[in-house]
Amino acid sequence: MSNVAVAAPRKTRGPWAVAFAKLARDRAAMTSLAVFLLIVLACLSAPLYAKWAGVDPFASTLDAVIQIDGADVPVMEQSTEGLGLGYTPLGPTWRLGNYFLGADSQGRDVMARMLYGGLSSLLISGAATIFTLILGTAAGLIAGYFGGVTDTVLSRFLDILWAFPIYLLAISLSIVTIAHGITIGPIQIESGSLWLPVIIIGIVYVPYVARPIRGQVLALRKSEFVLAAINLGVPGWRILWRDILPNVTTTLIVFVPLMMALNMLTESALSFLSIGVQPPAASWGTIIQDGQALLYTRPLVALVPGLAIAVSVMALNVFGDGLRDALDPRSKVRLGRD
């Protein structure tokens, strides 16, 4: 009888746990995530902030007067020198809840609008990301798996979409829909709805997601486990759902922060051009637009949302990079046209 003990099998961590551990060790990625979550939390507190400060960030309050150190201060101050031309909005008071960042040209609290604006920007970029991922993934999976005519038709359609400069396409779609909204059968989206920029941004970026996914699916289609499933007579949709989709999930996860950053920039650009979020609603893009007319006297009105966009986008990009490295260090997925 042998006395040799059999070693217990070594407990290995699953791929998700490994990836998470890797990500947790990436300080840059985790710091970025923390910064982004802080921004999200701050924006989520927008209604609470407005209530606490007692301001309506969407209504013109040109005649409002606030108290600073016991003194009455108008939010719009008329020039008293010389010809007495023009009104200048109140500058930053640096007092939370009392026009912390000053007022805009409608006498509205810029801080409250910043928070609401961030909420709109995050909602639109987040929803547009989901929209893009669903459409892009569906298109990529179908084109890559079924091939033939289906692939040709879908790929050419994506090529056409791809051929338009992104902003030009987004601007064209916005202008068409801005006045009357969209009506597709029973679904009607009104012109001022936040869903309009969501759909427009979501559509223009579909090729960004669909093409790399299609590439991956083409490779997976020839892998042994897929061929085996096909030969066993497993239906196509089941193979796509059970065998192929799980294998592109990591790519999709990596896409989330990167697409969100891209969508945030696009939303801001469209809103800045008055074809995204419509006044009096706020987004960081519309606040920059409002601030443009105040660059000389109140530069902070344009500067602060600009900084917020830059920080958010940077945080999302750095986190996205970290996530990609954590999930698949050999991944070749890159955002871009090549």
Add this chain to the structure above:
Amino acid sequence: MKKLLLAATAAALLAGTWLAPAQAEYLKEHRGGTIRLLARSAAGTLDPHINYTDQGWQMYQPIYDGLVAFRKAEGMDGFTIVPDLAEAMPQVSNDGKTFTFKLRKGIKFSSGQDLGVKDVVASFQRIFKVSGPTSGTFYAGIVGADKCLADTKSCTLEGGVVGDEAAGTITINITKPDAELLYKLALPHAVVLPADTPAEDMGSKPIPSTGAYMISAFDPNKGMTVSRNPNFKQWSEEAQPDGYPDVVQYDFGLSEEAAVTAIQNGEADWMFDALPSDRLGELGSKSMDQLHISPLSAWWYAPLNNRLAPFDNEKARQAVAYAIDRNTLVKLFGGKVLASPVCQVLPPDFPGHEDYCPFTKNPGAKWSAPDLDKAKQLVEDSGTKGQKVTIIVEDTAISRSIGVYLQSVLTSIGYVADVKPISSNIQFTYIQNTNNKVQMSVTQWYKDYPAASDFLNILFSCASFREGSDASINIAGFCDKEIDAKMQKALDLGVTDQKAADKMWAEIDRQVTDKAPAVGLFTPKRLDFVSKRLGNFKFNRQFNWMITQSWVQ
């Protein structure tokens, strides 16, 4: 009528003689140099028969001439009609339906061609051949105009504009008396161009001119150079005076902020565009001597679609008129120095204007404060509470802020309002087209000429409304048969008794205001910022600053 016109001409000539030595003296001292003007963009086509912009019309003044002209004088004197290419004011006959002009001799175009009767006749035909924007309105009363409007290419205006080469006369026959015909003939759309000018939009190609200056170079993306017309000899100081600068350089492309800085640094002399609002305070205190504030015959207003809910209800329209705080709008425009609150259609100092404001806390002559309680009550009474209203505004800082303010007001009186800023290039035509179902918008109207009808008849007559057209200037779609008939009566009365007609226009103004087809917001003023070296700034009420009557050396 004829006697009156002759007397007016004599008085105008005397005034011109009195002014002459002063200008001659100044000309010696200040003649020469280059005035540099700035604008964000060009004013569109160079063709004076087509261009319908303030910017273009202002620049045409020292360049082109018509048979008659608005006097090149400061202030309200600029509303006076004086003979220009015609030797004198026309002889009026045939019960006010025939106007005979005698053409001056010895005038040459900048190309060297002599001005002749054939040029005048061809120019009138050209207004129709190029489908000029006012051919169907201002000049539709000329005999034969109906045929020209139906078939532009073969327009002859037979029996309408008749030239007599031997006598050097041009006879204009109109289908019915028109008290405003001379105003219409003094506009750039009726200037005289060489007979061989192609009957098509000349776009960026300068057309030879008779005025003191000519366009010598033009690139719509860069700028325009206007230099002295070598063939010009002053024939009437009040119609076409010689100018001070040798060259006017009009550069395009600089933003308003950059233009202000250029003027401050002495690199430019004037800018066309409105001053950026965030520079007003600084300029108003530090550069007072470089600023000129002048009244305008203009109206900022909010047309309410009288054919679409909720504003197909008169009470709903009146509610909006009561609710809007004009002082706030004035504030948004830059303050009381730059604008005045209004309720009515006709601007102050305009023919037919009599102060009237029913939509204010204490109804009377002037606006005092909004009456929100009354507005809310009217919304309730109209049964339109809770309805959705979209306000279409231009995508400019000022229009956008007015739109946002109006959205707040509508929300406060019980509507569900939103505001849509759309590109300035399309907003004006977009809000006119009924297919776009615009409920409310913000726009402006600047007079073409000083007559009450240019506001009331054009903006609110039934004939100005065209279903589904981009050129339906009656944006509100207002059509009241009784008021329409009264406007026609006032137009007819103006032929024989302008004062009585103006009284009637004042009454019409009140009636239109009461029905609130549109809400008057404010009357703007023009703020011109000029360089330190620019002297002799003169503002003409018809065409604004007289560019070449200022000097830079």
